[in-house]
Amino acid sequence: MIAFLAWRSLVRSRTRSALTILGVGVAGALLLDMTMLANGLQTSLGRVLEGMGYDLRLTPRGTLPFETDATIPDSGALTAALRRDGGLREVARVVGATAFVAGAEDSHAAGSPAFLLGVEPAGRGVYRDVVGSDLPGLDIGRARGAVVRAAPGEIPVLVNAEVARQWHLRPGDRVRLASRPLHTLPADRPAVVGRVYGIADVRLDAAGQLTVLCPFPDAQRLAGFTRDEASLLVARTVPGVGADSLAPAIERRHPEISAYSLQQLLRTASQQLSYFAQFALVLGATSVVVAAMLLGTIVTLSVRGRLGEIATLRALGIAAGRVRLLITAEAVALTVAALPLAFALGLSVAQVLDRLLKAAPGLPADLHFFVFTAQAAWQTVALLVTCSVVAGAYPAHLAARQPIAATLHAEVT
């Protein structure tokens, strides 16, 4: 009977119900967007990092991967020591540096600054599909296309789609590489010639970023590293060994590096992104308050308009508690009816907002700020339903404590 009376009350005033559903829908959409934003970047980054397949990342002490120009010297000795320590089944060194790249035909060009990534065979997780051939030693069958081989004196390179587009490169073409603008190179130290083995999809590339990959030793030479430096080490643990417990042990044995498991890396990164989490909290709270005020106001006005009807129900023997339940059910019903609109609007607006934020320079194209997860959806539903119960509490109390006789008398006179 409660459901019947609540439904009847809602359909009796279609305009009022429609406007309330619209208002709660818009507020709910904003709330959904904020719950998506609160953990979106962290979730997105976690998915990308998980896709790379590494359990640990080892960086120069106190830095995050590629955050600074700091390097790990004597990286070969460190890698050997890490393997001896146990707990790791694969360790790969990575170089990240700036290099200038130009097409081989244009001998007078300064070249454009690009991100140079030097990887060892175990570091193949930093990039995905390859059109053409993969780098020697890194081929795991993901390349598709003709086989390419470097001529003597050339180094094998992969380029990303942006480099290929800018210089109209295909597998088999050549590029020139140097650690400084190419036209400033002395005659006795010409640019290194790279043979384009393939075009790779590099993880965490920013939109418009130029990236060149090559074997680790070639990258060290190009970057001018003379002490066997690496920018980063990536590692996989042996089955059964937890990365979260292994990371502090590695840091104790090797105090010159910082070791991050996936969760530790995300926690550290989230501290730098705390602005968005706090922004989401403030705005999410605001949208809950707006929804509560709207629901509370509408339901209160609705109750005031049918005090006689409620008094009649009380006179027929319906308990005050059931009247409270009826009014609260109306508020909850309005909220539940608004949920489809809230989700449809919220997801559409989230796409627009995500595109706005991804326009920030230097942001990896793989990352998203707004990520729809089951947790975000359930949080939104729970908050809205709770808010409707709270908003309905006052009008429910108002309805339940009306004196029956006096109310009926006022209605007929």
Next chain:
Amino acid sequence: MRRLVCLALLAFAAVPVHAAALPSLLVEDRTARRLGLAAGDTVDVARDASFAGARRFRVEGVYAPPPDPTEIGRAPAHVRLHLPDLEALTGEHDRATRIALRVAPGVAPDDVAREIGQMNLGVSAYDAQRAAAQSTETFHVIDRFHFAIGLVTLAAGAVFLLALMVLQVDESRREFGALRLIGIRRGTLARAVAMAALVIAAAGCVIGIGFAALASVVVNHVYQAKYQTTLVFARVDARDIVVTCALSLVLGLAAACAALWRLVRANVLELFGR
């Protein structure tokens, strides 16, 4: 190179040395607080965490740079060394990450930037405005994001206002019918309702601006303490007030018009429910 040394580990050395003979450096104020450093202290600085080749410096003083919004949420350590000392420490000589120029009076900086760009020196030249625009692009993006969120929030508020106005006007149907019967014209009733809507919108606007100003004070207080900065995170300025008032009044009026649409077109008997 500067960033490399900025993140080099500093070790507080309690060993008494002849501090006056040591090379000097300056420490940024937040770094000094974090490491417990003051003028006269000695520190070891190295290019990497192995501390191989570390050199000892005397802290000449503590400097307070202008607050940098790009460092919010991060806590990099900053020190300033004399260039020869930095070169000796890093082993990298005759290198610079940027060169700052001051042009002669009457010379346009962007002309100089263009000429330098044409010299093929392997550098990019930016006048101050272009450099500022490039380095603040992220904040322009966040600005646009805030604007979009503002629009969504405004939509929620507008629907709220519309719902209230429709309910208010709907409840006053009989009253309007009575007024029409005694000769009050539709236009007069409509203007009365519109005026009431404007008053509600204006009152809401004033309360909202007051709440926003209070919230700004709280936000700035909390986040300036949290991030140890003097940056202003939230501010209500004259442009915001003007835009807010204009939007409130326009939306209030629009809500009143939407609410009045059916009421004004109905005849007297319909208003009484006959």
